[in-house]
Structures are given as C-alpha cells and as structure tokens.
Amino acid sequence: DTEVTQTPKHLVMGMTNKKSLKCEQHMGHRAMYWYKQKAKKPPELMFVYSYEKLSINESVPSRFSPECPNSSLLNLHLHALQPEDSALYLCASSQEPDRPNYGYTFGSGTRLTVV
C-alpha cells in the first residue's frame, strides 16, 4: 500500500458545526502532516506529527484541532469554522521527519466548504 487515504473527499459544513477530517497511511511513515491549500496556490503547512507527537503547529487557530491516535491515523477536528477556512485540506506523510529527501506522499485531499 503506497497511498495516503483521506475521507471525506468533499465536506460542506455550517459555521456552528463540528466535523472531522480523517487521514490514513500504511507505509510505516513516521511523520504526518496537515496542509491547507487555496486555489492555484501552494500548500500551506498547518501541523506536523513526528512519531505520533505534535512537533510543529504553524500558529493555526484553535478551531482546528489535530489528533494522531496511532502511527497510521491522523485526524483534524473542525469547530466553529469561518467561510474563509474553505479550502482543500491535504494530508501527507514521509518516512521520517528528519529525512525529507525521500519526499512526501500526499492524499487526494478533502474539499471543505464552510457556509
């Protein structure tokens, strides 16, 4: 299995809703990432998990809450989002956090629309 699987593929939520994005990989990668991407822009890093521990939070608002239940799973819990949070949310993994030369494997993303 050489994939990163993200669910759901599309999500529409109201500003008072609580939802979660899920990400799964079975490649034995020990670093996992959440990125946010707006149309025709590069991905912006949100969080890095290294060996299942949060190692980087890029000053992301608290309405985004990451969770890493085990080495294969990564969640992003969403609460009280704003319309400007609408974007493609990408999960990625890499072999080890201090060996980025091997590259990232990205999932297909969750297209989030906040109404």
Added chain:
Amino acid sequence: TQLLEQSPQFLSIQEGENLTVYCNSSSVFSSLQWYRQEPGEGPVLLVTVVTGGEVKKLKRLTFQFGDARKDSSLHITAAQPGDTGLYLCAGARGSSNTGKLIFGQGTTLQVKP
C-alpha cells in the same frame, strides 16, 4: 519571507513546445523536490534532487539541481496536454529539519492540443 521563488507563475503553450520552470533561492537546501498537482487531487512527487549539479530525467522531464544547491529547474521537452497541471518545487533545509518543506508559489502549466 518567500524563500523559494518559482517562475513563471503561469504558462500556456501549444502541444509540442518545450518549456523550463525555475525555482530559485538565496538559501541552501539539502534537497529539492518537484511535484505535479492536477485539479482536485493532491500533489504527486516527481523527483527529489539531493546533490549539487545533479541532473535527473523522467521521460520528457529533466530536472537539475544547481551546483550551490540554491536553485533548480524543470525542463519539459515536447509538452503534451497530459502535462497540464500545477508544478510545485519544495525544499528541505538540512539535517536539523523537522520534516518541514518550503514550497515555491507554483507554476500553472496549460498545454493546448
């Protein structure tokens, strides 16, 4: 501060033409990666270059890492409509790196049949 400057940002060409995308920085990177992203999908890794001066070929795509490891280029020969997409360069910053990649702004390529 944008550490990786990618150019051009947009490129529209006819099928069969050649093109080059550049990725430049004033900083040294331990490696540079190139990704291609199609609409509605995540980026897909094309290549990683690690050694200064390194050249890698992937069919019609040629990737080069500058001698000083501060810049990289992607050259596509005889572009095809299937090459259409967003091309992203991304750099890693050395052994103390925590896995964080720095992305360029991206190049949107459209190849017309």
